[in-house]
Every structure is written in C-alpha cells, then in structure tokens.
Amino acid sequence: MKAALWYARHDVRVEDIPEPVPARGMVKVRVKWCGICGSDLHEFLGGPIFIPVDKPHPLSGEKAPVVLGHEFSGEVVEVGEDVTSLKAGDRVVVEPMRVCRPDDPDMCPACREGKYNLCTRLGFHGLCGGGGGFAEYTTFYEEFVHKIPDTLPFDKAALVEPLAVALQSLKQGDFSIGQTALVLGAGPIGLATIESLKAAGARLVIVMQRKSIRQEYALRSGADVVLDPNEVDVPSEVKKLTDGYGVDVSFETTGSQSGFDKAIESVKPGGTAVITSIWEGAISFNPNAVVFQEKKVVGTIAYRHLFPAAITMLADGRIKGDGWITKKVALENIVEEGFGTLTGPKKKKQVKVLVTPDSSLL
Incomplete structure (x- = not known):
C-alpha cells in the first residue's frame, strides 16, 4: 500500500509498504481523510520532535522512517481477535494516543490515574511509529477507535482531533461561561479554540492575527475582535477592550516568542496563559512577568476523554468547522501540494489541508 514516511527534516517520501494486519485487540481502518497537523509541519521543518530517531520508541518499538498522519477518519475493514465494540463497515475516527496498555505491569503513574495524555512514554500514532493516517490502511487499539454518526461526513470527521486539542486547552485554562479570552493565531488550532470558546459561553473573544485571509x-x-500585531500593540488593545484589566485566559497557538510574551502580558492579574x-x-x-501579578502559565498536550464530546459537537453543529478545510490533495501529492503549500509563500491562505489515499474522493 502507499504511505507517506518521515525520514528526516525536509524529507518526506511516499512509498509502498506492507499492508498492516490487525493484532489482538486492534482494528484495521481504511483511511478516508487525514489532516496535515501543525505538529507534522514542525517535524517537516524542524524535527525530530516527537519522532524517534536514535532509538526505537518504547511503546511502538520503531524509529524513523515512520508513517505520518494522526488526524484521520475512515472505515473499519477488519478487526483483530477479542475486539467486541467494532465491526467491519463502522465509520470511525482514531484517537491517536500511544500510551501504557491496561495490562502493562510497568504502567506509569499518569496512566494509572487516567491521565493518559501525560504518559511518561507518550507517543502519537502517525509520529512515533506503528503506522499512521497518511496511508491507505492503518491499525490501532480498539479503545481508541471511536464510531462517528452517519450525519458526520468523513472529511469533517478528520477535524475531530484538532477540536479535541482545543477543548483540552479550555479545560486546562479552567475557562468558565462569561469569561473573556485572547487567542493568539488563527490557524487550525486557533480557529478550533475560537469556536470552542464561543460554544462554551465566552463573553468576549479577541484574536491576534497578522493581516491575511486568516x-x-x-x-x-x-471572533469578536481581530487585532493585527503589526498595526497595534496587542496587550494595550486587549486592556482597552477589557476595562483596562486584561482577559481572563489567553491561548497561545503560534509557537513564537512574540505570541508567548503577548499571551502572558494580555491576561489580567491572576489570569491564565x-x-x-x-x-x-x-x-x-522573564519570570517576573508572572510573579508580580500572580499570573499562571499552563501547558496543554493533546486531549483525554474528549473525543466523544468533539464528535458530538461537530455532528450536532455546536462546532461548525466551516471554512477550516481549505484544500484537499491526493496522498501521492502530499509533499508538493500538502507540505509545499503549507510552508510556501501562500501558506497564510490555508487552514487545514486534508489528504486522501483514495483519489475518487477528490
């Protein structure tokens, strides 16, 4: 089968690899659509970050080259022994968390507490080896394969994973109904965060985004207000919009020094970035930026126990996801038309590029 493999920075290749067979407790999925994530771009431009290179990943047992792709939807075509909740023909999305197994005698403390996204051996299907969504087929553990309703199209279902990232960030920020927020960046995760905030009852959502179609x-x-950091001082404008105080919570999605600094400076005393x-x-x-006003800076990684909510919110329209998908490409063209587009001069016109191994879907 065809699959896109990461070999090194700036080196992704579409190759023929063996078709996977589902082991005990695993499900084989025929991939319909898979999104190119910001994490994939980071691996392409500056990796390795999550991808194991020098030694095999402790859970997958593999190292580069690895199949990429972790934001995907598809159809179950085969199930392994002992699988009871899924069958061939089920429409699904995969929660791509490679973490301690329930029967693992060396299960880490985080997994024992149910906080599997904090697993000490955390890996991601589509980054750490063992397969991925940029392929015709992949296999994964039954408990991380979620059914989706017939009313949710396969392409929109590929947005479940980034939406779950946004929902986890709201959870980590202890965001509450009626609060105010600043979202730094209007890429895929930024847009998902905006919609999640509005669905959660945000009183005011401000967005920092340089001038572009984004x-x-x-x-x-x-978004209620969009601020261009090239035209205004964002923290000052945020304070003007919040009676001189600052927002309750900010969400940094740009991965830049400037975004990080503004995220902290724009929250109110006692607020959370x-x-x-x-x-x-x-x-x-500078820690004083936090110390002097008892601000909090918290990290958020992936998601836990949020895929069902993300599926429901996309399916019933509470999260519309309209306009997130800006381009669709065939798997064989992923390097030029996918990564090339998202790293090229017109990258700011794009939000989410979806990839399919089935050209009949284009």
Whole structure:
C-alpha cells in the first residue's frame, strides 16, 4: 500500500509498504481523510520532535522512517481477535494516543490515574511509529477507535482531533461561561479554540492575527475582535477592550516568542496563559512577568476523554468547522501540494489541508 514516511527534516517520501494486519485487540481502518497537523509541519521543518530517531520508541518499538498522519477518519475493514465494540463497515475516527496498555505491569503513574495524555512514554500514532493516517490502511487499539454518526461526513470527521486539542486547552485554562479570552493565531488550532470558546459561553473573544485571509476566518469562526500585531500593540488593545484589566485566559497557538510574551502580558492579574503550541526550540522568559501579578502559565498536550464530546459537537453543529478545510490533495501529492503549500509563500491562505489515499474522493 502507499504511505507517506518521515525520514528526516525536509524529507518526506511516499512509498509502498506492507499492508498492516490487525493484532489482538486492534482494528484495521481504511483511511478516508487525514489532516496535515501543525505538529507534522514542525517535524517537516524542524524535527525530530516527537519522532524517534536514535532509538526505537518504547511503546511502538520503531524509529524513523515512520508513517505520518494522526488526524484521520475512515472505515473499519477488519478487526483483530477479542475486539467486541467494532465491526467491519463502522465509520470511525482514531484517537491517536500511544500510551501504557491496561495490562502493562510497568504502567506509569499518569496512566494509572487516567491521565493518559501525560504518559511518561507518550507517543502519537502517525509520529512515533506503528503506522499512521497518511496511508491507505492503518491499525490501532480498539479503545481508541471511536464510531462517528452517519450525519458526520468523513472529511469533517478528520477535524475531530484538532477540536479535541482545543477543548483540552479550555479545560486546562479552567475557562468558565462569561469569561473573556485572547487567542493568539488563527490557524487550525486557533480557529478550533475560537469556536470552542464561543460554544462554551465566552463573553468576549479577541484574536491576534497578522493581516491575511486568516483574519476573515477568525471572524467567521466567531471572533469578536481581530487585532493585527503589526498595526497595534496587542496587550494595550486587549486592556482597552477589557476595562483596562486584561482577559481572563489567553491561548497561545503560534509557537513564537512574540505570541508567548503577548499571551502572558494580555491576561489580567491572576489570569491564565495556556500554551497550546508545539515549539521547535527554546525561547526566553522573564519570570517576573508572572510573579508580580500572580499570573499562571499552563501547558496543554493533546486531549483525554474528549473525543466523544468533539464528535458530538461537530455532528450536532455546536462546532461548525466551516471554512477550516481549505484544500484537499491526493496522498501521492502530499509533499508538493500538502507540505509545499503549507510552508510556501501562500501558506497564510490555508487552514487545514486534508489528504486522501483514495483519489475518487477528490
């Protein structure tokens, strides 16, 4: 079968690899659509970050080259022994968490507490080996394969994973109905965060986004105000919009020094800055920016127990996801038309590029 494999920075290749067979407790999925994630771009431009290179990942037992792709939907075509909740023909999305198994005698403390996204051996299907969504087929554990309703199209179902990321960030920020928020960046995770905030009852959602069509995407997703950091001092404008105080919670999705600084500066005394972005390297930080006003900076990684909610919210329209998908490409063209588009001069016109191994869907 065809699959896209990461070999090294700037080196992704579409190759023929063996078709997987579902082991005990695993499900084989025929991939319909898979989104190119910001994490995939980080691996392409500045990796390895999550991808094991020098030694095999402790759970997958594999190292680069690995199949990419973790935001995907598809159809079950075969189930392994002992699988009881799924059958061939089921429409599904995969929660791509590679974590301690329930019968693992060396289960880490986080997994024992049910906080599997904090697993000490955390990996992601489509990054750590063992298969991925940029392929015709993949296999994964039954408990992380979720059914989707017939009313949710396969392409929109590929947005479940980034939506779950946004929902986890709201949870980490202890966001409450009626609060105010600043979202830094209007890429895929930024847009998902905007819609999640509005669905959660945010009183005011401000977005920082440089001038591009993404400003329009932010407004369409529910932003009340969009600020261009090239035209205004964002923290000052945020304070003007919040009676001189600052927002309750900020959400940093840009992965930039500037975004990080503004995320902290824009929250009120005692407020919270949530860092959602994945970073390619270290940045500088003055702790006094937090200490003097007892601000909080919290990290958020992936999601836990949120796929069912994300599926329901997309299916019933509480989260519309309209306009998130800006381009669709065939798997064999993923390097040029996918990664090339998202790293090229017109990248700001794009939000989510979906990839399919089935050209009949294009």
